[in-house]
Amino acid sequence: MSEQTLIEAVNLALLHAMEQDEEVVLLGEDVGANGGVFRATDGLQQQFGPDRVMDTPLAENMIAGLAIGMAAEGLKPVAEIQFMGFIYPALDQIISHAGRLRNRTRGRLSCPMVLRAPFGAGIHAPEHHSESTEALFAHMPGVRVVIPSSPGRAYGLLLAAIADPDPVVFLEPKRIYRLVKEEFDANREPQPLDVCFTLRSGEDITLVSWGASVVETGEAATQLAKQGISAEVIDVATVSPIDMTTILESVAKTGRCVIIHEAARSGGIGADIAAGIGEHCLLDLLAPVIRVTGYDTIVPMARMEHLYLPAVDQIVTAAIQTMEFE
Amino acid sequence: MSEQTLIEAVNLALLHAMEQDEEVVLLGEDVGANGGVFRATDGLQQQFGPDRVMDTPLAENMIAGLAIGMAAEGLKPVAEIQFMGFIYPALDQIISHAGRLRNRTRGRLSCPMVLRAPFGAGIHAPEHHSESTEALFAHMPGVRVVIPSSPGRAYGLLLAAIADPDPVVFLEPKRIYRLVKEEFDANREPQPLDVCFTLRSGEDITLVSWGASVVETGEAATQLAKQGISAEVIDVATVSPIDMTTILESVAKTGRCVIIHEAARSGGIGADIAAGIGEHCLLDLLAPVIRVTGYDTIVPMARMEHLYLPAVDQIVTAAIQTMEFE
Amino acid sequence: MRTAVAQFEIEHLGFLDPAGDLLGELPADIGSLEQIKRGYRLMVLTRLFDTRAVNLQRTGQMGTFPSSLGQEAVTVGFSLAMQDDDRFLPSYREHGAQLCRGVTLLEQLLYWGGDERGSDFQGPRKDFPLSVPIATQCLHATGIATAIKLRGEQQAVVVCCGDGATSKGDFYEAINVAGVWNLPVLFVVTNNHWAISVPRSAQSKAETLAQKAIAAGIDSLQVDGNDLLAMEYASRQALERARAGGGPFLIEALTYRMGDHTTADDARRYRDDEEVSKYWQQDPIPRIKAYLVAHAGWSKDDEEALQNDCKQQLEQAVKDYLATEPQPPEAMFDYLYANLPEAYATQRQQVIDKASTNPNGADHE
Amino acid sequence: MRTAVAQFEIEHLGFLDPAGDLLGELPADIGSLEQIKRGYRLMVLTRLFDTRAVNLQRTGQMGTFPSSLGQEAVTVGFSLAMQDDDRFLPSYREHGAQLCRGVTLLEQLLYWGGDERGSDFQGPRKDFPLSVPIATQCLHATGIATAIKLRGEQQAVVVCCGDGATSKGDFYEAINVAGVWNLPVLFVVTNNHWAISVPRSAQSKAETLAQKAIAAGIDSLQVDGNDLLAMEYASRQALERARAGGGPFLIEALTYRMGDHTTADDARRYRDDEEVSKYWQQDPIPRIKAYLVAHAGWSKDDEEALQNDCKQQLEQAVKDYLATEPQPPEAMFDYLYANLPEAYATQRQQVIDKASTNPNGADHE
């Protein structure tokens, strides 16, 4: 198995899913001849034809609505939203229909669709191209929200999202689309949804993150190790529903936790995790759970966006502050 | 001053705002001759004419977009979304434009608009009429989210929202639109935004809520008092940004906190408050902060919705559990 | 220099005048008398159902209900033209079409009574449940039609929306994609002249709603929606064409909402009784009955038998409805996902416990 | 019985052939030669700007940039017809119109260089900044127009969107409300035949985009968007009518995107060079220059002076751009609200501290 970037892994998962199950179809803006603006669907229309890889008219609400209709009929549509900043017109369809169809028909109809979107800041893109609003989707009952943090995980989790019988919002951290190549076994096997992955074991402190921030979190753990602090790193992966069991077990062990996410702090998923820890691990806690996050601002345009993103030294500082708390 | 219900107080605030400032205009579906499906705008088109009270075509995205354009021109539009379940098409305009216009033009243009919507369950309404998704808006930088819990508060906070130079999502708990009549001084004075209101002082435990759940929370405090437990009741009122100072001071005093909200638990605003308390009051806490909330489900249709809503006895039980925690 | 580059015309179709007399010669392939009788029966049943449902609501035995009074020929008309394996996506006022499709009276009562099981149709398993968020269903219809087309099947999709709904982007996005993808969808716009309190004239400056189709490059027709013959005929032509790969079609059905918007509405706040009275002259039920009397020998006895039969069927459904036990509380979790994530197990147990300690949830009433 | 109830016709307008020769006699009120010279100058400056901006991007001195190569006559054309106190809402490819409105080259460079101050126009204070989320600006235009109408002012609003944008509900909702409220808005649909990789034919089955207006009951015209005379003329008529209370208008401007979608795009992935070559024959700049040479005595010297002047102006702007100091870090908070809520004071301090300890944020690059 050759090395792949995250975006290549996405492409490979789509390829394998389409080979395996002819109900899998792709739709979105520029996913056809152009292969997607990030090349997630590169080569797939050539291989599977325009019936299974559909360039749509330009309307995200329509894309979501189309996908819901297709899914209710038993297809497995994987719809691409070009950037997360353009996902909001689709939100009504996701919350009002995709997440409800099974429930409101008592299981008669269902909605096995995936809505993919690249998200996050850090690529010096124009306005509205740097959103991290996964928390909006995490507040929608009946919908899963899945975020990979590495090529192998992207491959396995996307296969799982496509196979899942319910709607999944699959958010791809575009800042790390091409950051690293990773070797993984593209064995056509999904990786489990609804569970966190412990990327690194540690004893002193638990670092919890997801998406692109996992990179800085891992780097922070390395730096902490040099200072004699053993950090456990957890990649939440499925950010809704959250596997609190894994997180609570870790925090029960370490007694300390820092949560790192790029999204705005208020209303972010970090709050949910911190609240859950506070509720279930209070007596284990040796220090307050701190969140290192994006600010409650609009993500600045390119010239200032580096000041917005949680940086390694912020994570390290927060971890040390937690370690030194009395 | 005569007694008024919450919906009458909303109507009165709109009347007074329109009398005071001719830049205030209303728009929405059925707000004109019909006076709004809940009568929030009753009589206002008759008084101010169709130029200032505009029945719009049926499109919520359009309503929000219109309001943004008007606001950028210096009008103070107050737009009604008929039910919160229909606010989602407007979400793109709110997050992508209303909350950003000032920031992205470095203050050249701004967006002094109010988006009103009745919200919450408990009136045996049809599907999609029972939403409590205030948390979605609380995650949007540049936007305020305000929720009154009583007629007097509705009057004062709506005046403040209209006067505010930035966009405000103003959510009205429709379950208590006509629950009680309250006497208040309709003195044309706004009440402050961005602050919590302490409705009842107490020593043993802090109960934090907003909107319709404040009613059950107050009732729970009364029942707790009978059992010798002195509960402080805080009405968050502006749920974004949250005035954590008031909450933290209270919890620092009582050492215990229960948060009550009707919205789904995961991704709810309760998590933010609990996380903030855990971060800043850890050593003061005598027990975990517990949340009594709606479930992470679709709000059930009428026959089961009573099982969804946080009930007084759940709050009492949670408070006692907190009191007895060791 | 100015040159014309495109031309369009919108036509109106009607066969019967308000008295039920023919406006001219009928086409040879007009709906069979058997079909029309079936349609008449469904229209009568629908009106009885509407009246009964409003009555149940008024007596506290049902939730908010939208009557379709006066619009029966629209929904019965197009649904008569459907095949069983077509798909139907209603708005919320198509009780007649749902009955025609095989959604039972009981299911409809359960739905409006606030019970999710009312959307678990035992008949048309692939039809969509009602759509409360206006116009959103138009897009689902295009998705379903895409699936049908992809599979090379000869089926069509019918989706309904109101005059108000045509102002919403969803409607337009749906007709647009249906056009460019040549999808087998019939869009029925029920122009009943009101969207709650907002008159048709305040929704759009377009003289007809049929011409909205021009924006999508698709064909359309304005049809007298109080004329069952015209509705059935126009719909059948459109559906046959769609099933054969001819693409989408839009029908603007002209009718009138005789009642309040729903039981929560009071239409006298915003419209004159006079306007309403005028429309009683257009009532689709006596109109098609007159046609049957004149052309199918429909007798007093036939009528009496029909009325009795419908009433009996309805009362049985109401009885069954009132006797239906509530769902178990955990049902709110058990259909949320195919497999409930572990994360929600505690909440599921909580609602079971809550129901057992506080079955009436009395403190919110 | 079938009866026609509405008829529509879409017209096309053009005055110049690709060589710049007149297709017929010009109307008496055609744009003055002074106006057209001004327009030509703006078109030349726009093209130079586009080239320079792409070059800055390629050399790492600017962010992603959308060139308007080949579309200069569209945006310069309608903006020439605007009054200073009208309002303009661009999409993102209207550099020419923005220049005409008084947005400086420096501001535009700052914007595309990733600096919010580029949207703080010192000239047209009430014009909107670019709109990246497609078609959303169409609704803002209707809101502005509503305010103008309410105040009884004689001003008009111009909003631009692309062919792709016409598929989005926002576009339709905007033209619909503009129609029914009779708002003073000119919608300019720049049909450059591509929406990134999606050809015009895949957006809609509608033969023209001008006919989308029929759905809203408003008037429209297809205009040769590579003909500055026609663009200026059609826009001026529409704007005069709008200011006088005559309501909205839609222009479909036919043009072609000669370059990549943006600097992040490679158009060769999805379209033939042949198609592009063909359109070079339609280039709007030589065309209007030929007209000026023939009808306004435009000389080699005039041309040379113009080119030099534009280049100088541009190089000065680029110099100023590259010399512009970054904003203070707290700027991200200081324009978020009129008065920053107390709740965010800590975060504001945090970003100041962060900038001082880690000014380059190097670990994300």
Ligand SMILES: Cc1ncc(C[n+]2csc(CCOP(=O)(O)OP(=O)(O)O)c2C)c(N)n1
């Ligand atoms: C998106 C959305 N907005 C608002 C509503 C509230 N609402 C319910 S029905 C209605 C009017 C619909 O009018 P029309 O489309 O003409 O259908 P009709 O009721 O006349 O059948 C409104 C505004 C809704 N259900 N969905």
Ligand SMILES: Cc1ncc(C[n+]2csc(CCOP(=O)(O)OP(=O)(O)O)c2C)c(N)n1
């Ligand atoms: C809502 C939204 N969806 C997607 C995009 C990404 N995107 C940017 S430009 C573009 C194509 C627009 O085509 P068109 O409207 O024809 O304008 P043009 O670029 O040709 O000027 C797309 C899909 C966006 N900016 N906004």
Ligand SMILES: [Mg+2]
């Ligand atoms: Mg209607």
Ligand SMILES: [Mg+2]
């Ligand atoms: Mg284009």
